[in-house]
Amino acid sequence: MNPTMSEIKLSKVVVYGLGAMGRPMARNLHDHGILIGVKNRTEGKRQAMINELNLEEFEDDESMLSQADCVLTCVSADDDLKAVIADILDLMSPGSVVIDCSTVSPNTARSVADDLASKGISFIDAPVSGGVEGAKKGSLSIMVGADREQYKRAANVFAAIGSQITHMGRVGQGQATKAVNQVMVAGVAQAVCSALAMAEKCNLDLKKAIEVFSAGAAGNWFLDNRGSTMVNDEFNVGFKLNLLHKDLKICQETVAELGGQLPLIDDSIMEYAKLMEMDHGDEDISALIRLKRHLLSPELDD
Structure with missing residues (x-):
């Protein structure tokens, strides 16, 4: 046969x-x-x-x-x-x-x-x-x-x-799934970068803090793999932020075709565009912490 x-x-x-x-x-x-x-x-x-x-x-x-x-x-x-x-x-x-x-x-x-x-x-x-x-x-x-x-x-x-x-x-459904995935990636990056910028401002022991967060409900891949690098200002380790910016534009178009809008996508596009304008486009997406630090310490000179 x-x-x-x-x-x-x-x-x-x-x-x-x-x-x-x-x-x-x-x-x-x-x-x-x-x-x-x-x-x-x-x-x-x-x-x-x-x-x-x-x-x-x-x-x-x-x-x-x-x-x-x-x-x-x-x-x-x-x-x-x-x-x-x-x-x-x-x-x-x-x-x-x-x-x-x-x-x-x-x-x-x-x-x-x-x-x-x-x-x-x-x-x-x-x-x-x-x-x-x-x-x-x-x-x-x-x-x-x-x-x-x-x-x-x-x-x-x-x-x-x-x-x-x-x-x-x-x-087409594979790419639709990836678009949803990238919204999650952007959202997790937003949360982790914001939280660790806050932890720095609170003068926490960051190594201990990351261990605590990772062991509880806040634990996630991004925190495990990018937490220690971003607090050490190491941004050459992974997915380039200019590529996530490109992916989020796809997400934005997909949501628009569905007749809706997601502020998480729009805000992330805006922030990553700002980092690209600052010549950080080839850095890892965890470089978003640069902007979060500025929000908590406006006197910082980026």
Whole structure:
């Protein structure tokens, strides 16, 4: 009996996008024996990864992509994803799959899926959460929007990069889930940065205070992983605030399409924009504490 499509797992993956998240995901796919190549718009990063993982040197993109049954994309924004899809659309084989781990709008995911479908290529929107730490450990939370058959085909790919893989529904629902996730991320950052700025102003022993908060109802991932770094003014450890600002604009658009408004989103966009104007855009989102400190000590010169 011939296997069904869902029984034929994806096993020849190309990673397109070798940023802070894409590089560790490529390493994990390589460790699972399913990575055949990498591509990046910056040639140096591509060549460095080929050398590190001892990957095959293909003659050109067409020879690499035509052999792949899956391209996993991980880029910064909607326009970047559209450019990548335009770049590979005519080089991939019908029946292959694009898995996008970027954070883009649900509308962009659906539009890209339509473009790929015209060439017989399937699309899975699979944004991730867990930060660079999760990407390195292969423990990302993956929110999947896809036809169920394609979702099943991608099981090997998801197992290599994540530990919590959830099929949220049709294409676009993965990105809708990520938008909700980013609202939560922004809200937690607001609370933790405000609270620790207050703790500083109260002259608390911050190491002890963080231990107390983490052990009770206020405990959370952000406090555990960013509490000590932010009070030490270390803001180069994780998710860049300019990327959360971009994600929150997507959240804002999504909420507007629903006919509503969430002040948490609007306020966070405004504050992160202010930090970007102050040249802090490449810092971790915990740099929000800079503004919270100023609110409690207006005399501070930021």
